Amino acid sequence: MTYKEFLENKIDIAPLAGIDVDPSEINPVLKPHQRTSVLWALRGGRRGIFARFGLGKTAMQLEWCNQLQKHEGGQTLIVMPLNVMPEFRADAVNLLGMQEPPYCRTMAEVKASDAPIILTNYERVRDGDIDPHYFTAVSLDEAATLRSFGSKTYQEFMLKFKGVRYKLTNTATPSPNRYKELIHYAGFLEVMDTGQALTRFFKRDSTKANNLTLYPGREKEFWIWCASWGLFLQKPSDLGFSDAGYRLPPMNIRYHKLPSIERPDEFDPDGQMKLGHDAAMGLTDAAREKRDSIEIRAAECAAIVNESPDEHFVIWHDLEDERKALKKAIPDMVDIYGSMELETREKRVMDFAQGRTRLFGTKKSLSGSGCNFQRFCHRAIFMGIDYEFNDFIQAVHRIYRFLQDKPVIIDILYMDTESEILLALQRKWHQYDELSRKMEEIIKEYGLGSLALESLKRTIGCERVEITGKSYTAINNDCVEEIKNWPTDSIDLYVTSIPFGNHYEYSPSYNDFGHNPDDNAFFEQMDYLTPELLRTLKPGRVAAIHVKDRVQFGNVTGMGMPTIEPFHADCISHFIKHGFAYFGMITVVTDVVRENNQTYRLGWTEQCKDGTKMGVGCPEYILLFRKLPTDHSKGYADVRVTKSKEEYTRAQWQLDAHAFWRSSGDRPFGREDLEKVPTSKLQILYRKFSRENVYSYDEHVKLAESLDKDGRLPSTFMVVAPGSWDMTVWDDINRMKTLNTSQSQRRQQMHVCPLQIDIVERLINRYSNPGDLVADPFAGLFTVPYEAVKMGRVGKGVELNPDYFRDGVGYLEAADAQQNAPTLFDLLESMEGA
Numbered sequence: 001m002t003y004k005e006f007l008e009n010k011i012d013i014a015p016l017a018g019i020d021v022d023p024s025e026i027n028p029v030l031k032p033h034q035r036t037s038v039l040w041a042l043r044g045g046r047r048g049i050f051a052r053f054g055l056g057k058t059a060m061q062l063e064w065c066n067q068l069q070k071h072e073g074g075q076t077l078i079v080m081p082l083n084v085m086p087e088f089r090a091d092a093v094n095l096l097g098m099q100e101p102p103y104c105r106t107m108a109e110v111k112a113s114d115a116p117i118i119l120t121n122y123e124r125v126r127d128g129d130i131d132p133h134y135f136t137a138v139s140l141d142e143a144a145t146l147r148s149f150g151s152k153t154y155q156e157f158m159l160k161f162k163g164v165r166y167k168l169t170n171t172a173t174p175s176p177n178r179y180k181e182l183i184h185y186a187g188f189l190e191v192m193d194t195g196q197a198l199t200r201f202f203k204r205d206s207t208k209a210n211n212l213t214l215y216p217g218r219e220k221e222f223w224i225w226c227a228s229w230g231l232f233l234q235k236p237s238d239l240g241f242s243d244a245g246y247r248l249p250p251m252n253i254r255y256h257k258l259p260s261i262e263r264p265d266e267f268d269p270d271g272q273m274k275l276g277h278d279a280a281m282g283l284t285d286a287a288r289e290k291r292d293s294i295e296i297r298a299a300e301c302a303a304i305v306n307e308s309p310d311e312h313f314v315i316w317h318d319l320e321d322e323r324k325a326l327k328k329a330i331p332d333m334v335d336i337y338g339s340m341e342l343e344t345r346e347k348r349v350m351d352f353a354q355g356r357t358r359l360f361g362t363k364k365s366l367s368g369s370g371c372n373f374q375r376f377c378h379r380a381i382f383m384g385i386d387y388e389f390n391d392f393i394q395a396v397h398r399i400y401r402f403l404q405d406k407p408v409i410i411d412i413l414y415m416d417t418e419s420e421i422l423l424a425l426q427r428k429w430h431q432y433d434e435l436s437r438k439m440e441e442i443i444k445e446y447g448l449g450s451l452a453l454e455s456l457k458r459t460i461g462c463e464r465v466e467i468t469g470k471s472y473t474a475i476n477n478d479c480v481e482e483i484k485n486w487p488t489d490s491i492d493l494y495v496t497s498i499p500f501g502n503h504y505e506y507s508p509s510y511n512d513f514g515h516n517p518d519d520n521a522f523f524e525q526m527d528y529l530t531p532e533l534l535r536t537l538k539p540g541r542v543a544a545i546h547v548k549d550r551v552q553f554g555n556v557t558g559m560g561m562p563t564i565e566p567f568h569a570d571c572i573s574h575f576i577k578h579g580f581a582y583f584g585m586i587t588v589v590t591d592v593v594r595e596n597n598q599t600y601r602l603g604w605t606e607q608c609k610d611g612t613k614m615g616v617g618c619p620e621y622i623l624l625f626r627k628l629p630t631d632h633s634k635g636y637a638d639v640r641v642t643k644s645k646e647e648y649t650r651a652q653w654q655l656d657a658h659a660f661w662r663s664s665g666d667r668p669f670g671r672e673d674l675e676k677v678p679t680s681k682l683q684i685l686y687r688k689f690s691r692e693n694v695y696s697y698d699e700h701v702k703l704a705e706s707l708d709k710d711g712r713l714p715s716t717f718m719v720v721a722p723g724s725w726d727m728t729v730w731d732d733i734n735r736m737k738t739l740n741t742s743q744s745q746r747r748q749q750m751h752v753c754p755l756q757i758d759i760v761e762r763l764i765n766r767y768s769n770p771g772d773l774v775a776d777p778f779a780g781l782f783t784v785p786y787e788a789v790k791m792g793r794v795g796k797g798v799e800l801n802p803d804y805f806r807d808g809v810g811y812l813e814a815a816d817a818q819q820n821a822p823t824l825f826d827l828l829e830s831m832e833g834a
Contacts, residue, residue, distance in 0.1 A: 003480055003528050007460050010510045010521075018045025018166065019071055027063050027096050031056065033236035038063050040231060041168055046189040048169045048230035052436075054374070054402030055233060055246070057170045058084075058091045061139045062098065062117065068166050069116040074136035081142055082121045084370025086346050088141075092117070107131055126157055137166035142369040143185065144171040144390065158188045172397065179214055182226055191229045193517075201225075223438070234440040235402075249378075251400055251408040255422070256304075258296055260289065260415045289415055290319065290384050297383050297413050298325035304381055304411050305330055305359065312377040314352070315361045316368075316395050322383055326361050335361040352377070364391040367398065374404035381411045385421050389428040460510045462800060467809050469816040472785050472795040476805040478511040479777035479798040480525075483532040491536050491796075492639070492772035495763050495784045497546035497755040498526075501567055511800055513778070519567070523574050529777065530578040536775075540629030540637025542767040543580065546755060547571050548620045561613045568621045580625035588620040588759065622759065641769050755780065760787045768793055782808030789815040 001009075021042050026035045034056045041047040041064050051057050065076035078088065078101070085103060092098040101117040104110045106129050110118055124130045132138050138161060161167060169185050179202070187194035201222045202214055214222060226232070237243045305313055315333065317323055323335055334357045336345045349367060352360040355376030368391050377399050382392070400408045414422050465476040475482055499513040501522045509515070516522040533543060550565040572582050606614065629637050760783055768774055768788075775796040776784035781804055785795025789812060799805040 004460070006525065006528070007510045010515060010517075016044055018043045018047075019068070021067055021071065025067065025070075027066075029095055029097075030059060030063060031236070032241045033233065033239050034060050034063075036239050036241075037231055037233065038067070042067055044229065045165070046167045046191065046229070048185050048189060049233070050171060050230055051233040052235065052402070053172050053397035053400070054372075054404075055235075057141070057172075058087055059095055061141060061168065061170055062088065062092050062096055062101075064168055065117045065137055065139060066096075066098065068137040072136045072166070075110065075113075075116060075118055075134070076137040076139070077118050077120065077130070077132060077135040078139045078141055079120055079122055079125055079130075079132075080140075081370055082342065083345075083349060083367055084142060085119055085121075086350050087370060087372060088119055105129060107134065110134065122157075125160060132161045132164050135164070137168070138164050139168040139170065140188070141170050143169045143188075144181065144369070144394075158184065161188060162190065172394070179222075182230070186226075186229065189229060192225075232440075234436060238440060246402045248400065248402065249404055249407050251410065254409065254411045256300055256411060256413045258293070258300060258413060258415050260417050261292055261296070289417055290386075291321070293384075293415050294319070294322055294325045296415075298322070298329040300413055301326060301381050301383055302329040308379065311379050312352075312355070312358050313360070313379045313381060314367075314373055314377055314398065315359070315381045315383060316364055317361060317383040318363060318365075318386065323361060323363075326383065330359060330361075333359040333361045336366060337363075338366065364388075364395045368395040371398050372401070373398045374401050378404060378406040378408050379411075380408075381413070383413055385412060385414045385418060385425055387421065387424060389425060389432070392425065393429070393432060462509060462511060465802075465805070467812075469789075469812060471789045471793075471816050471819055472812045473797075474779070474782060474785065474805065474809045474812055475796075475798045476800070476802055477798055478509075478800055480511075480528045480532070482798045483529065483536060483777060486532070486536045488535050489538045490773065491775045492538055492541055492793075493764065493768040493774045494533060494537060494543040494776070495546075495760060495774060496544075496776045496778050497780070498571070498778055500548055500550060501565075509800055519565070519570060523570065526574060527578075530575060530580075533777065534579050534627055537627040538637070538639060539627055540635075540639070541627055543575075543625045543627070544763045544767065545571060545575070545623040545625065546620065546759065547623060549618050551618065562615065564615065564618065568623060571623055575623070575625050579627075581628055582623070582625055584624040586622040586624070588622065588756075622763065639769075641767055641772075755783050757783060757787060760784050761791070764788055764791050764793060779808060780804050782812055786811045786815050789819055792819070 019042055021039060023035065023039060026038055030038065037049055037051070038060050041049060041060075049057060049060060051060070061078055065078060069076045080088065089100050093100050098117070099115060101119045102109075102113050102115050103119045103121075104113065105120070105124055110130065118135070120130050125132060167189055169188055180198070183194055183197045183201075186192050186197055201218050233239070235243050235246055301315055305315075315326060315330075317326060320337065323337060326333060327335060334348055334352065336348050345366075348357070348360070349362075349371060351357045353371065353373055353375065360373075360377075380396065380399055382395070385392075396410060400410075412422075462476065462478050462481075464482070467474045499522070501514075501516070501519040513522060513525055516525060537543060547568045549567045552563045552565050554560040554562055568585070572585075576582055629635060631638075764774055764784075764787060770792040771794065773794045773796060774784060774788035776782070777798050779785060779797030779799040780801075782795070782797045782799065785797040786808070788795035795812065797808065799808060
């Protein structure tokens with residue numbers, strides 16, 4: 001396979017895994033946009049329909065299941081919230097002319113039924129009463145409701161469907177910036193592994209786990225990929241059909257700001273009385289405000305209802321006490337609640353939906369998804385506000401949806417202390433509208449995925465750019481395409497931090513080594529590069545490769561606990577396979593507290609619950625490889641790296657080799673001294689103390705406990721890490737000393753995984769001579785060439801990301817100018833020569 005063919009195989013378009021059905025077989029009752037959507041989902045086999053409220057997802061799901069049962073046999077299953085079941089039964093019988101699908105609670109009930117389509121609710125699947133693998137096809141209705149189960153249950157739930165041949169997931173437009181929700185749908189459909197998709201498209205926050213943002217340069221690719229397996233339908237004209245009957249009426253939002261109850265005076269920490277009460281920003285404050293203002297808000301709801309005695313209202317509330325207060329203020333209101341008999345609840349919902357009831361009180365958790373109230377109701381009152389935007393917008397769209405023929409009026413009540421909550425709600429609403437617009441543009445541009453493949457193919461490749469200075473060469477290119485053109489035996493030292501498998505992606509290009517589905521594909525791409533590294537390295541010289549093992553989370557592996565992928569060991573095998581001689585490894589100690597803040601896998605609480613699942617921190621490694629010299633008899637390099645013994649003394653070598661550093665103070669300091677040291681200085685001093693004294697685990701714990709008691713043991717980084725006595729374990733690397741510091745100061749794009757300058761300096765000093773050519777095939781911000789120039793070598797680097805390349809060239813130019821700045825003697829010599 002050529003390198004170009006390998007890159008083209010990376011393009012992620014959801015495969016076709018379904019059946020082709022003649023359009024004439026589709027139920028003629030379906031609207032044109034519904035018929036087209038069903039045919040698309042049948043052909044794909046595993047697809048998502050994200051159609052706007054009122055476009056007919058219920059009928060589409062029923063017909064999708066009907067066709068698969070007809071062609072593939074067996075029974076099909078639709079999983080849904082209980083409150084939408086009446087809609088499915090009504091559409092199946094009254095619209096599509098099907099047999100009424102039964103609701104089944106157990107597999108015994110399923111097997112006792114000969115119905116082609118079975119209905120059940122999410123809880124039955126979650127609790128193991130219904131086995132999805134029994135069915136030919138499974139459809140999830142209102143899949144967004146899975147979020148209410150919590151993240152862990154959500155992931156466990158998705159695993160229950162793994163391997164089902166035909167799957168469909170359905171919901172209205174996802175919430176603003178709920179990108180991870182879409183990723184989970186892709187995981188459910190088995191289009192792409194969840195972890196792989198997160199790595200592919202999202203930038204990680206190195207200080208906090210799960211704080212993900214979409215790479216700016218990868219946003220278009222993300223949506224094209226989504227369009228290959230998800231149909232984001234805003235209106236029929238998106239697919240080229242008429243919007244007749246599908247135009248939304250005007251919507252009038254009315255905000256009612258209510259005065260809060262009198263509270264006792266509040267004071268600042270310094271004793272000054274506050275002039276007013278703080279806005280209810282946090283969840284605790286918001287909950288308190290909701291409880292204390294129930295009577296005020298119930299009275300306002302009654303006033304709004306009484307102003308329009310002939311109109312139908314749905315009144316949304318959240319608390320049981322709110323329901324009781326509403327019932328007292330509005331006696332004619334018909335309500336439902338969680339403990340009510342299911343049959344009674346369903347009857348009251350249908351009575352309101354069909355206009356037999358004028359006033360209906362319900363919770364968003366009970367009726368906020370799936371219910372269609374637009375036929376007889378165009379008024380909604382929200383008794384209060386909170387931070388749950390998705391529940392809110394779902395409730396709005398119970399009446400503001402297609403087939404609504406009257407202007408919609410939404411009354412939103414909030415207290416004067418809840419202004420910040422209201423602003424958050426409005427901000428998310430704006431984001432929601434923007435996302436809807438973006439989805440509309442995507443489907444118009446790419447149709448049903450047919451144009452996506454060609455669009456993504458055009459992102460392969462890089463227009464080569466080379467910038468050369470007196471002591472450096474910087475190249476913007478794919479390193480495979482670049483290094484194959486370099487002369488044999490031309491590089492004195494390679495120092496690089498290779499991508500850690502598919503753990504990070506550094507550019508939106510398919511040429512990016514991080515843009516691979518798994519480690520096997522990553523090393524397959526490395527197979528094109530590593531032989532070129534060996535060929536271009538001078539005989540006997542060193543390639544120092546910076547790597548780190550990867551954490552594999554239990555919810556991805558199914559093991560229920562984090563495990564470690566030994567990436568460094570795989571790298572050793574890979575380089576040996578291609579002819580390098582492996583001769584050692586340097587361990588770079590990392591901060592276990594900071595790591596836990598990023599991964600949550602080493603938590604103190606979890607350790608106390610069960611120490612058997614607790615591993616240790618992940619250090620980084622420098623793997624040392626050598627291209628064998630021409631003469632194997634003594635192993636010396638063809639061009640040796642030499643040091644003068646006058647410059648590099650025996651004493652210095654012994655200290656370096658043993659990393660046993662003494663304090664320059666008047667006397668050794670003890671634990672009692674350390675307890676008095678400011679936290680900001682403690683990390684450095686304890687490392688010295690640890691190196692200079694016989695280690696005692698008990699004393700170490702006592703020191704940490706003493707600091708914790710005084711409030712001086714940070715939860716964000718480790719201040720009393722043990723020091724290393726071994727030359728192969730580097731515990732003094734300054735993790736903040738990278739070119740990202742300069743990037744931050746310049747407000748430029750930060751590198752996702754910068755290489756520490758300390759590491760680069762030591763490797764260049766140890767394994768190269770002044771004037772040598774030091775190269776980095778994954779240059780990033782060009783830290784390696786930059787340090788090489790500063791240390792009197794010649795630097796050379798290749799980088800695919802054009803932004804990193806541009807910024808890196810700036811650093812190289814500054815280092816080159818400083819290194820080659822003319823002196824007074826240079827000026828005098830030039831004058832004499834003239």
